[in-house]
Amino acid sequence: MIFFVIASVLATQPLMATGNDVGVWFVRDTKPGSIGPPHELCQQIDQESFQVILPLAKRPAALAVHGQTLWFVGESDPPVLYRARLVKNQGTGELRIVPRRRATAVTPLVIQGAVRDLVFIHDEPVLVVEDEGVQCFDLEGKAVTPKLAGKETHVATQGSTLIGAVSIANTVVLYTFKDGLWQVGSKHEIDGQLLDLVVHDGWPLLIVAQENAIKIIGLQQEKQLKIASFPEPSGRWLVVENDGLHVLGVERNGTTTAFDIGWPSGKSTEPIELTEQFGSLETVELVLMLITTAIFFVVMVLILSRKPKNIKKNDG
DSSP: OHHHHHHHHHHHSOOOEEEETTEEEEEEEOOTTOSSOSEEEEEEOSSSEEEEEEEESSOOSEEEEETTEEEEEEOSSSOEEEEEEEEEOTTTOOEEEESTTOOEEEEEOOOSSEEEEEEEETTEEEEEEESSSEEEEOTTSOBSSOOBOOSEEEEEEETTEEEEEEEETTEEEEEEEETTEEEEEEEEEOSSEEEEEEEETTEEEEEEEETTEEEEEEEETTEEEEEEEEEOOSSEEEEEESSSEEEEEEOTTSOEEEEEEOTTTOOBOOOEEOEEOOOOOOHHHHHHHHHHHHHHHHHHHHHHHOOOOOOOOOOO
């Protein structure tokens, strides 16, 4: 019974995923019974496939991409911030982690509370931490904002400013961080549960769950605009930015589905089950392999070409 309760709770937790106009990354669990690390950081490389780029011992507490750097907070005591440099493959145009399958530890995070998200202000990482409310901190543990109270509270970046959304009794209140304080903004009635706050093309977007459907609601001052709606994906899922909006759903058995939501049309593509594409050799690795193989053959030829010296037998 306890197992099913835990499984149900885990399934409702958001997917660790992030995206920008050049790519989408997400964390999936490896299939039960498989050998190796229990989690994998993956990159969706086209509309139909993904590739594992980094094995993980634990699921990250937060994941974000900024420019050409991938960042994540590793679950440990204390948590540790990691980053991985993304470099474009000249042959395929894809962004890859360099060096491959490695991330660099930046700093341990000595902060009271649980890290929920990672955002960027003026190109600097800011930690969104939950501890009887939500508060933002820099990497040294210094408070960037005061606490924003509320159970359903989310923080995002709008331009060079932090904004927050707090949902109480089906009313969402928007806040803007200005002059060291959270400034109260517009209020919006919603029919459902606030799951997330996303900003795309300058628009604050509310991700709202209503029974088994998900709605994306755009906010412009006091007005609401329904952007899109779709059935709730199976397993863990999340809406992330891409060229438009991108929805990923990852099930415990390894099944991964994805679809796009056009911007600003709100038209959705059909969900596609992604297949895993196994990595190919990079140019540098291929050259090194060829050189090593050539050296091996040369050494073998030299060894085999040596004839043993004849040993003369003494007569008598």
